[in-house]
Amino acid sequence: MEKLRRHIEEITTVTDEEFAYIQTFFTKKRVLKNQFLIHEGDEVKYEFLVLSGLYKVFFLDEQGKEFIIQFAKENWWMSDYQSFFQEKKAGVFIECIEAGEVLFSTLDTREKLSHEFHKMEHFFRVKLTNGYVALQQRIKLLLSNTPQERFEAFATSYPDLILKLPKKIIAEYLGVSRETLSRLYSK
Template identity: 45%
Template sequence: MNKNLRRHINQITPLTDEEYTFLSSYFSEEAYKKKDFLIRQGEHVNYCYFIVSGLLKLVYNDENGKEQIISFAMEDWWESDFSAYFTKSKAKMSLQCIEDTRVYTLSLKNYQKLIAEMPKMACFFLEKSNSGHIAAQNRMISLLSLDAQGKYQELLKQYPSLFQRVPKTLLASYLGVSRETLSRLQH
């Protein structure tokens, strides 16, 4: 299994070789092509994903079919429709590849077994969950309090690599502005 996952976990919870070998048995590796869906809105969510390489978008399609980008996920990120994953319900969002992508999948059953059998992983996932909640709240505050220029500057400061990897149309959607407005913001 790729060393990225071990390095990622070790940043929060150091693992021995034996622990990592044990942990690795709970994951499966999958590869997807650009535009493939890992999750489709309305279907059951079987996995959460650790992104080894590539880039994904988590989107919500409203009743008019308009796509709202919730987040982007790149290397060393975890992504899923977590509400559907943990409640065993149908997805409210879709997860789609923007680039060819490799992921490690973790089923809910394996997640639950892993944290029961390896308590330090419960601490790891709690830390990741807390970080995710903080990021989501910061995004909500940004959406509510910043103008288009402020949202653009905040995204550029936090994730500059997105501007080289994500088409302008998707960046504009994420920021809640038109493509034309995004072009003006970039100049």
């Protein structure tokens, strides 16, 4: 739980007593490669904070083609947030790409901690602000950019992921074909 505390304290400070209480709402879980944390159609009860490992959030279109919405690594939060916040069935999958550990907690936890501690409401607001900005950037890239520009932006933002991930997965994230991606790598 020390990682959770450090993660929270990047934004706000909590006392030992407060943290002792806060941590009771989070549960640790080991995740194996190819294990699913959320499956399309599930009730989405949890959000996850990544302690280690690598994960992908993706969905399938009607033809079964896969599209990756985001990756998640250490200190990133992930869920099917539309379903999580609106208490609907999952429209996405979350699958583990590289084994690790996560903390999970419920929407009640997020709301309860935000209600009881102004500083936790602040913590979640700041995390959402960062997430909102990141999504807006992704929309700009998806709307305007050529495959080449998308690839370069991804390589600049996530140099570690570009080395680590199979090309198939990167192609699904960028919304380009395998063939297009291979051409980009060879440039």
